[in-house]
Amino acid sequence: MPEDAPQHTSNPANLPAILVTGGATRIGAAIVQGFAAQGWHVIIHYRSSSEEADALAATLPSAETIGCDLNDDAAAREMVADLAARLPGWRCLVNSASIFRYDSATKLDPDTNREAMQVNALSPALMAQCFLAAAPSDSARPHSARPPRIVINVTDMKLQNPNPDFFSYTMSKHALAAAIPMQAMAANSEDRIYGIAPGAILASHDQSEGETEVSHRLNLLGRKTGAEEIVDAALFLATGALKSGSTLFIDSGQHLLDQSRDVIYLAREQAQMPTQIPTQIKAKEQSGSREPAA
Numbered sequence: 001m002p003e004d005a006p007q008h009t010s011n012p013a014n015l016p017a018i019l020v021t022g023g024a025t026r027i028g029a030a031i032v033q034g035f036a037a038q039g040w041h042v043i044i045h046y047r048s049s050s051e052e053a054d055a056l057a058a059t060l061p062s063a064e065t066i067g068c069d070l071n072d073d074a075a076a077r078e079m080v081a082d083l084a085a086r087l088p089g090w091r092c093l094v095n096s097a098s099i100f101r102y103d104s105a106t107k108l109d110p111d112t113n114r115e116a117m118q119v120n121a122l123s124p125a126l127m128a129q130c131f132l133a134a135a136p137s138d139s140a141r142p143h144s145a146r147p148p149r150i151v152i153n154v155t156d157m158k159l160q161n162p163n164p165d166f167f168s169y170t171m172s173k174h175a176l177a178a179a180i181p182m183q184a185m186a187a188n189s190e191d192r193i194y195g196i197a198p199g200a201i202l203a204s205h206d207q208s209e210g211e212t213e214v215s216h217r218l219n220l221l222g223r224k225t226g227a228e229e230i231v232d233a234a235l236f237l238a239t240g241a242l243k244s245g246s247t248l249f250i251d252s253g254q255h256l257l258d259q260s261r262d263v264i265y266l267a268r269e270q271a272q273m274p275t276q277i278p279t280q281i282k283a284k285e286q287s288g289s290r291e292p293a294a
Contacts, residue, residue, distance in 0.1 A: 021093075028094075
């Protein structure tokens with residue numbers, strides 16, 4: 001069973017609804033706020049951030065919170081089934097919740113890997129499957145007449161620019177990315193499954209403020225990518241205007257580089273050699289690569 005009954009529920013009968021997993025904090029919270037500002041009823045999922053979820057929901061015009069441990073397959077599926085049964089306007093699922101713990105390609109941690117694969121890949125695929133298969137909550141309306149359902153999986157620019165750091169996290173995001181085109185092919189023709197692949201957006205792991213400032217500019221454009229750019233991409237995809245199975249890279253071109261380590265560690269190396277151009281960017285400049293960036 002989901003851990004907690006929904007809270008802060010308003011009357012969403014006439015509003016399009018969206019579930020954002022991991023919606024209480026970080027990029028998930030930004031997505032929640034962006035959709036709420038556009039008139040959506042938002043369902044804020046959390047695992048342990050109940051206080052943050054409640055506080056965020058209290059600031060929004062139409063919102064509710066729901067707790068669920070995505071390590072639990074049955075709970076994740078039941079959460080989706082319950083929401084589909086009572087929210088006729090539920091149109092979008094954003095799989096944003098993620099496990100980001102360190103291990104490496106030479107020192108894989110089995111426990112970290114199992115949790116990352118479960119939370120970052122298996123549960124999102126299961127929830128997407130259940131969401132897309134759910135019958136309309138309005139029994140009088142035929143299945144074919146319902147509005148399109150949209151699934152947006154938040155992956156990572158590491159799909160195109162991998163490195164050995166955070167190995168299990170990256171492995172799980174590759175698995176989730178692989179599910180996108182497969183589930184798109186299997187979905188009803190009116191439904192859509194998409195990916196958003198962010199670059200470095202917010203401080204992560206054990207970064208200092210100074211390291212964050214440096215690491216977030218290690219991309220092709222040398223600029224910081226804002227969380228609002230992820231929100232704009234999600235809002236665009238929620239219209240279903242792009243071909244199902246597509247992924248948008250929102251990273252100022254970071255995925256077009258060839259970085260040997262996670263930018264957390266590249267920034268620390270650059271701090272020790274501040275006058276040098278990072279080798280992964282210098283190599284691209286010398287090769288004359290000027291591919292367009294998202």
